[in-house]
Amino acid sequence: MVRLLPLAPGKYIRNVLELKRSAPANELKLKKKILIHDIAKHLDVSIATVSLVLNGKAKEKRISDVLAEKVLKYVEEVGYKPNQLAKSLRTGKTHVIGLVVEDIANPFFATVAGLIEKKILARGYRIIYCSTNDDTAKTRDLLTMFQERHVDGYILALPDGVETDVRALVRSGKPLVLFDRELAGVLANAVVVDGAQGMYEATQHLLNQGFTSVGMVTLQAGQAQMQARLQGYAQAMQELHLPELVLEIAFQQEREQIIAQIQAFCQANPECNALLFATNYLGVYGLEALSRLGRRIPEHMAIVSFDDHDLFRLYSPTITVVAQPLEAMAESIISTLLKALEGPVETGRSTQLQLAPQLIVRESSIRVPEKTRPKTSRTKA
Amino acid sequence: MVRLLPLAPGKYIRNVLELKRSAPANELKLKKKILIHDIAKHLDVSIATVSLVLNGKAKEKRISDVLAEKVLKYVEEVGYKPNQLAKSLRTGKTHVIGLVVEDIANPFFATVAGLIEKKILARGYRIIYCSTNDDTAKTRDLLTMFQERHVDGYILALPDGVETDVRALVRSGKPLVLFDRELAGVLANAVVVDGAQGMYEATQHLLNQGFTSVGMVTLQAGQAQMQARLQGYAQAMQELHLPELVLEIAFQQEREQIIAQIQAFCQANPECNALLFATNYLGVYGLEALSRLGRRIPEHMAIVSFDDHDLFRLYSPTITVVAQPLEAMAESIISTLLKALEGPVETGRSTQLQLAPQLIVRESSIRVPEKTRPKTSRTKA
DNA sequence: AAAGTTTGCTTAAACATTTTAGCATATTTG
DNA sequence: CAAATATGCTAAAATGTTTAAGCAAACTTT
Structure with a gap:
């Protein structure tokens, strides 16, 4: 691994090292994953600059348009994609939503899952699901698993018996929407049918x-x-x-x-x-x-x-x-969740929606x- | 935010800072996430020791039984759970499986998804799903999304037109199982019905x-x-x-x-x-x-x-x-995938299974x- | 001309872990 | 008794980002 040694502030002995590598690296080029570091090195700017440009903070942080353009062009050219894990570790956001239902194989939940996926994909979120089979202990495990995986938000149809866990989740400020069933004594966002x-x-x-x-x-x-x-x-x-x-x-x-x-x-x-x-x-x-x-x-x-x-x-x-009204349910669930995800952390406020079923x-x-x-x-x- | 200042190699001015914090921190204690660092500090051992014990490498790395026991006990006591994101970043393993099907709302795929989830949950894997709707371009996007998210393995029922992408995936050595449909000219693990x-x-x-x-x-x-x-x-x-x-x-x-x-x-x-x-x-x-x-x-x-x-x-x-035979399909898919995930990187080898349907x-x-x-x-x- | 402000970028810390290499000390071997 | 080996642990690098803080240089104000 090539190590960069700081010489003078802001300057690295890049060229020398680069020459040393360039010869044998050719065949491995496909394997070698490209990093933000490589982008910065090639353009002779700092990693921070590249990161700021990529995160749309160029204007805000006063990166010149010409440089921003250059970065974007090169990134596009080499097809660089930031490592999501590193990003998530740093930002605390995973862009993953946890979906917990009674049984994903049940047509009702499968349909809702399909609709939710369709609506949320475009926003850059993915869905990770688990089925409770109406088992309280399993459900409790699932909720902690999701926490460990740092999901950004929860969509939940839960069995009785996990009220305390959900209340804790709500208190922790995690965006969350209950659907199909509310939980007794838990004040949280909810979308249910009347x-x-x-x-x-x-x-x-x-x-x-x-x-x-x-x-x-x-x-x-x-x-x-x-x-x-x-x-x-x-x-x-x-x-x-x-x-x-x-x-x-x-x-x-x-x-x-x-x-x-x-x-x-x-x-x-x-x-x-x-x-x-x-x-x-x-x-x-x-x-x-x-x-x-x-x-x-x-x-x-x-x-x-x-x-x-x-x-x-x-x-x-x-x-x-x-x-x-499956479509309307999915729509309400998503819009409630997105509001909580993107909006301010208005703790205490929660939305309860009761949709009318159709005979x-x-x-x-x-x-x-x-x-x-x-x-x-x-x-x- | 409290910052730790390095004083002598390996030693930090922990105690002072700790005292300064301890008074008002009580109410926030629930919020403060406990780190491996905290465990190490409390037991007055190095982070490395704790990590090794937790990853079952105590014997291998000759950590004394008594110390290993002490670590495990305290970890249990305070309920410490390692941050999965940091772990994944370091190890490259996410313990997430990507499931791509035509439509998760289709009973066939929903049932398979349910069975797969049930079987793989105990092994510590989670599932992240997406539906292709038989759209080639969307499927291609999904596959790259999954790569970006560093899923450990793939379970795929794909439309025609993504042969090249899948071939690249196979070449990259990522564990993968096709099911329901094989792809023309792609040599990969597959579970299909005759x-x-x-x-x-x-x-x-x-x-x-x-x-x-x-x-x-x-x-x-x-x-x-x-x-x-x-x-x-x-x-x-x-x-x-x-x-x-x-x-x-x-x-x-x-x-x-x-x-x-x-x-x-x-x-x-x-x-x-x-x-x-x-x-x-x-x-x-x-x-x-x-x-x-x-x-x-x-x-x-x-x-x-x-x-x-x-x-x-x-x-x-x-x-x-x-x-x-849905149950048998799920079983075969999982066992094939787990073999690829846990076994050696036997590239070139692939398993094609053709299950008999039942009249x-x-x-x-x-x-x-x-x-x-x-x-x-x-x-x- | 000195002081202040703006511009455009960089430095380095932070995120939380795993794991390699290595360091004393104790024990065994020649 | 010196050298080799075993023991039990630690330091620090590595993983790949984001972002707060800050630093020169250029420009503007007094």
Whole structure:
């Protein structure tokens, strides 16, 4: 390695050393990574000058236009790219966003991840992701991992139980946006969908269609967004003094168990002629359960599910859903995060956004007039 | 900011400064990040010693067990974590893997991404992802971005047109695994699925079921894996001297256009009573097309699609697929990559793996005996 | 003409670590 | 008993940037 010895202030014995290297270096030229130092040496200016020009501080630091131009030209010519690691070490900024979701393979989160990536790439940010699988301990590990990696900001859909960790993160001043779920007692930027409103509208829609006995299938979990969905349904029912019919599925169960419970619920409540599902997965299982019971949709049972899904668009009949506005969510998440990233460190201030979901009415919730119903015999009484 | 002034070699005026700070620092203590320097200072050993112990080189570098123990204990006690950026800068390793896929929101890639994450997390690697959207220029940018970020390895499903870039990457010695698609003329580690075999079996299955006229819907793209799928079908047909019926869909078309083309194809070939689809999306569009034509599956038209999908498992009837072994793919990708990451730089050697897909026979490809067929009137002659 | 200001750049510290080379001291060997 | 070797640790270089502070020279003001 060639070492530069200071001789007189600002002058180095560059030329001599350069000659010594130039002969055998030719073949290795491709391998040798070019440094800011090499740029400076070649142009006979200081490293600082090159750095300032490259970081757009030429004007501010009064580097002459002609020199700035020369630097940029040479940098372009040799294709120099600053080492991001060194840069990050010095500046503390990595331009990496940490994305933590329940499961990246879940279509909802995968879609949001795709949209976020698309929107944030142009701003020079990259995304590093991890899935929590709703495991509190794992989530806690993930959050510290992200801290260790010095991510600039966080986009988080977290399970219960990490409130303290997130509160600490917020206090530390790191830009952060919660989405899909808020955390109880944590004041932070958040982008969520108004599940209560969505389910309220869905229930009213079913009642308006003349389905008299509407039930709801939800998860037992205490997650806030789940409770809101249940509450929207309950309110619509109470307004008409109708009895609520709720099936709460315990967490962490197998597919078959869930389907069996839905089947049992339907059989135990024969009067029930419409069902709401609180998540797309419950909806999917519900379809399977009804299919096994031989009940036709919507003749025997009308269906509305929260969250859209490929299957719902293409199933026969197509399934009515309360769709989350994915595009708008991604947009809100990004703009909130960028504001926090680029804006001043306005600690204490946080933005809570509640987006309206959209009821997409499809075939599964439309009442079929008696006369046009097919005369297929009912499989179950 | 407190500055440390060198006094004698290796000794700093620590104590004085420490006293000056200790009074008002209490509240800020949480903010002040602890450094390796602080550990060394407290134990009155050198930074080097602490570093060696932490990196498991205590034995090798003959640090006494008692001291090593002391260091580990104190590090644990104060919860010191080395700064990854500084570490990466020095070692050149980031423990980050770059994942480049066509679209992270596509269930196939999202699932693979989820499996890869799960398997690699325990090894201390993180994943940073980007979607190409099959755009050559964007892909090229992504690859250089990943290089700039010094990812340790690459997992790539790339569009055509970046062969030169990938070849350069391979030559540079960076660990890399291609998956889903190989690249023409690029010798690199690769994990792909034998589409020819899969489609050959699927075609034979349909012929065995008595479907006499089997057609195939594929993409016009010249991608190798697409050609293989087509070829598998063609071979099965040729072996029985049956005419091939192929619909090639041009790339980058809208959903509705594709559906219309499939509809037209079906009408133009009324004798065709079984269809193969080369990707899950084509299969999904095919279902829509058949549904619009009022053709029943499998009575009027049997269906097999490449690639499994939620929809195919739950559609009525359930759809027979040639499923890619996702779990095995992820496993192979990871083990190949880890071998390259951790093993010696055996340049020139590369592993090509071709996994067998699995034909999952469901209802859509089973011939229904004439007598048990429903007597529903055919919508089209 | 001396003092002050502006201009255009440089010096060197800082970021936080890893790792090579080497230095005393203690022990073993010839 | 001198020389060689082993032991246990440390100093300092290296990684590649950014940026605060500062220094001459040129220009402007009094």
